[in-house]
Amino acid sequence: MLIETPLYLTPQCVALGSKYFPIFWLATDPPILVEGGVSAVIPPALKQMKELNLIYPNTLVLLHEHNDHVLGVPPLMEKLPTLEAVGTHETAQLLSKEKVIEGYRQADRFFTRVLKEHGEGEETNWKDFPSVSTLEECPLPTGIHTLSTPGHSPGSCALFWEKEGILFVSDSMGYYSSQGKHFPLFFQNLELYLESIEKMAELSPSILVLGHLQCFKGEEVAMAFHRSREEALKLADRVKKAGEKAEEMVFHAIHQDELITFYLRDVIRECARLLVKRALDL
Known part of the structure; x- marks a missing residue:
């Protein structure tokens, strides 16, 4: 099934942002986000959360370290100051390297341009990439x-x-x-x-x-x-x-x-x- 956003996968789980680089809101206790997407999908994702009256989460779980799954972290954490991004030790370690982030920033400019051309994203102009915690440091909700x-x-x-x-x-x-x-x-x-x-x-x-x-x-x-x-x-x-x-x-x-x-x-x-x-x- 193609993921169009916003889309309720179940009454407790919503796909947000863009079908090309979706992020997912889960009605856990407390709610969490899964996947970081790219920066351009975050403005539409936040608008969708507001329109659907979704509770803002405090945790974003990154499922791996590649740029097209983590570049939404900076604009998300700018708009949601209490949000903490977490991932595996390998993900957290790689995303702490300035040289890696500089390369990711260049990639994000490309993603943003193409998503805007497809009407699936907006410019964010993020500045710094926040630190990412490890899954061991941040317990996830029960279940x-x-x-x-x-x-x-x-x-x-x-x-x-x-x-x-x-x-x-x-x-x-x-x-x-x-x-x-x-x-x-x-x-x-x-x-x-x-x-x-x-x-x-x-x-x-x-x-x-x-x-x-x-x-x-x-x-x-x-x-x-x-x-x-x-x-x-x-x-x-x-x-x-x-x-x-x-x-x-x-x-x-x-x-x-x-x-x-x-x-x-x-x-x-x-x-x-x-x-x-x-x-x-x-």
Whole structure:
């Protein structure tokens, strides 16, 4: 199911901001936000929260460290001064590095321009990137569990809201485009990526929420886990058979749909290089 915002995934969970980089409000006690998105989606997300009379949260849970999932942190914390951003140790550590943030700031300018062109975002002009706490330092509400899901990135984790049966996986099982195509994203390690998919599947969620565009419900959930695993193995097999043409093959395989629109060509080329390297590592 395509995530249009705002969208109630359940009466207790709302997708906000933009379908391309959504953030999620959960009616836990107290409420929390999940995913950081990019800065341009925060103004519409805050407007949607106000229109829906949602209680402002005090905690934002980041599910991994990549720029398109954390750049909403500065404008969110400017507008909600009591908000605390938390993530894995790896996420918190990476986001404390000035050189990393400078690169992320440049990426955010691109995201903002493209989202504005699509009528899905607004300029924020944030200044400083606030510090991010670790999950160990900030207890989450009762019934919320996090699960380490490396493979996509070292700092990846999933968040499971047991009562609602909702599992937020971010990019830990790849990218599903609006056209239903699936792109594996095992940038860190293929074996860990596959193990993480199995661990997440064992939770048997009733709703599966990805980091971009899509969520799955009911019978679609098991199918999505299976497809994510099979597509990763299939891509790895194609890489091994492609020889010197592997990087070009992978680039054309993933440089499609929203990965053309919302990401620079050079970024996707680097993604292709990493996927080839990790496939050959296995």
